[in-house]
Amino acid sequence: MRVLVLVLVPLLLAAQADALDLEKLTRHVDGRVASYVQTLREWVAVESDSSDVSKRPELHHMMNLTADKLRSLGGKVEMVDIGLQELPDGKSIPLPKVVTAQFGEDPSKHTVCIYGHVDVQPAKKEDGWATEPYNLTDINGNLYGRGASDNKAPVLAWIHTVEAYKALDMELPVNVKFLIEGMEETGSNGLEAMIIAQRDTFFLDVDYIIISDCGWLSRRPALTYGTRGNCYFFAEVEGPKQDLHSGVYGGTVIEPMTDLIGILDTLISPSGKILIPGIREAVAPFSDEEWKMYQDIEFDMENYKEKHLNPVPQVDLLAHRWRYPTVSIHGIEGAFSASGSKTVIPAKVTGKFSIRQVPNMDPATVKKQVTEYLHSVFAKRKSPNSLKVTMIIGAKPWLADTQHSLYEAGKEAIKKVFQVEPDLIREGGTIPVARTFQDVTEKSIIMLPIGGFDDGLHSQNEKMSRYNYIEGTKLFIAYLHEVAQIKKVIYFCVIVR
Numbered sequence: 038m039r040v041l042v043l044v045l046v047p048l049l050l051a052a053q054a055d056a057l058d059l060e061k062l063t064r065h066v067d068g069r070v071a072s073y074v075q076t077l078r079e080w081v082a083v084e085s086d087s088s089d090v091s092k093r094p095e096l097h098h099m100m101n102l103t104a105d106k107l108r109s110l111g112g113k114v115e116m117v118d119i120g121l122q123e124l125p126d127g128k129s130i131p132l133p134k135v136v137t138a139q140f141g142e143d144p145s146k147h148t149v150c151i152y153g154h155v156d157v158q159p160a161k162k163e164d165g166w167a168t169e170p171y172n173l174t175d176i177n178g179n180l181y182g183r184g185a186s187d188n189k190a191p192v193l194a195w196i197h198t199v200e201a202y203k204a205l206d207m208e209l210p211v212n213v214k215f216l217i218e219g220m221e222e223t224g225s226n227g228l229e230a231m232i233i234a235q236r237d238t239f240f241l242d243v244d245y246i247i248i249s250d251c252g253w254l255s256r257r258p259a260l261t262y263g264t265r266g267n268c269y270f271f272a273e274v275e276g277p278k279q280d281l282h283s284g285v286y287g288g289t290v291i292e293p294m295t296d297l298i299g300i301l302d303t304l305i306s307p308s309g310k311i312l313i314p315g316i317r318e319a320v321a322p323f324s325d326e327e328w329k330m331y332q333d334i335e336f337d338m339e340n341y342k343e344k345h346l347n348p349v350p351q352v353d354l355l356a357h358r359w360r361y362p363t364v365s366i367h368g369i370e371g372a373f374s375a376s377g378s379k380t381v382i383p384a385k386v387t388g389k390f391s392i393r394q395v396p397n398m399d400p401a402t403v404k405k406q407v408t409e410y411l412h413s414v415f416a417k418r419k420s421p422n423s424l425k426v427t428m429i430i431g432a433k434p435w436l437a438d439t440q441h442s443l444y445e446a447g448k449e450a451i452k453k454v455f456q457v458e459p460d461l462i463r464e465g466g467t468i469p470v471a472r473t474f475q476d477v478t479e480k481s482i483i484m485l486p487i488g489g490f491d492d493g494l495h496s497q498n499e500k501m502s503r504y505n506y507i508e509g510t511k512l513f514i515a516y517l518h519e520v521a522q523i524k525k526v527i528y529f530c531v532i533v534r
């Protein structure tokens with residue numbers, strides 16, 4: 038009788054990094070600085086503000102530019118249609134397509150997927166910018182422009198990484214995929230559905246996901262292992278049928294703005310304590326180990342004190358930035374906000390606020406807690422006006438395992454390029470899709486930032502330093518070499534007769 042046995046044999050492959058290759062690639066990067074800056078200038082010139090629907094043609098153009106750039110390097114590029122965006126007035130407009138690209142399909146190599154975004158936050162010169170926000174301006178080695186650091190230069194640095202290998206006719210040490218979106222700054226609308234739909238196609242051979250959409254904490258390079266989530270709310274209070282003259286009608290109506298300010302004021306105490314029942318109780322306890330870690334991190338308190346009010350001890354500051362939730366009130370739509378004076382009673386006002394969330398908070402629970410709380414506070418006012426609460430973003434927090442070889446690879450690459458050990462940090466901001474990647478694809482994720490601690494993201498005078506842009510590109514090259522050295526397990530079948 039003949040017996041057929043199937044044996045699965047794990048084969049461990051580890052690529053060798055070649056120091057000479059790295060040197061050549063680094064020299065190539067140094068020779069391309071002017072062209073890298075020029076490409077960033079062209080990208081920053083595109084007003085790809087995802088929050089302003091009137092700028093949607095610019096955003097589509099930005100996605101096309103990104104696709105063209107990746108195509109010009111020989112990538113297998115697709116522009117994935119992710120459907121429509123529903124607007125508050127009931128209309129809908131096309132979402133910007135997601136750009137995917139692939140370089141290399143060698144099954145013996147690891148495959149990394151680089152995630153980034155090319156949309157930006159709004160910016161106007163009159164907000165207090167020293168330069169035109171969409172005209173990249175080089176001052177003392179800093180490249181000022183909206184989206185320079187968040188996230189156009191880091192996306193370009195990854196593209197330059199691939200470009201360097203192509204230019205030198207060198208093989209990439211790993212297969213590289215790109216997934217670049219255009220809605221990150223408004224909550225990555227449409228991306229989760231796309232990731233779910235492509236889990237068994239685009240993501241099937243992806244081993245690791247790399248995100249470079251954040252900054253260092255100090256001048257010391259860092260690896261990021263956590264982000265806060267974000268629940269973004271609109272609280273709309275509606276009263277009279279139209280805006281009213283405050284002299285004619287003041288005192289005869291209950292003003293929507295008074296109601297709105299009243300309910301917003303119950304979200305958080307003057308000392309910053311969140312007053313919504315259940316929120317603080319959900320926060321995972323802050324351990325002694327974490328306390329010690331935060332204490333030892335290099336953080337420039339002096340610089341922080343110069344720019345911000347209310348300095349607190351380092352551990353508290355970092356814990357409040359990374360580890361605890363917070364409520365921020367961002368604006369009121371419908372309110373008079375121009376310079377000058379207008380004696381109007383607005384008929385409808387919408388308060389916009391968000392809650393940064395941390396483990397173990399959950400957006401669905403936060404939505405319920407906030408909605409019920411605001412309605413109960415509003416009911417106590419016995420106002421004739423109406424209140425509508427909507428959660429428009431519900432992004433979860435994300436945490437990674439820093440013991441994973443991806444982080445070891447990150448430490449090695451940083452040591453090679455910057456000759457220092459990195460800080461291991463968390464991020465107070467949100468990458469809405471980080472947790473989706475983790476939950477849907479079950480791949481390991483690392484955040485490898487190249488932005489500076491003082492880049493002014495979302496703020497006036499956002500910048501990316503030439504140093505971080507160029508050395509960051511070298512870091513990405515070194516990182517790919519380190520990832521290539523992570524042992525890859527390949528299973529194959531042996532038939533024994």
Ligand SMILES: CC(C)C[C@H](NC(=O)CN)C(=O)O
Pocket residue numbers: 187188221222223224250251267430432465466467468469494
């Ligand atoms: C959900 C927010 C709009 C996401 C935004 N993300 C970033 O700034 C990262 N580039 C944030 O405000 O954290």
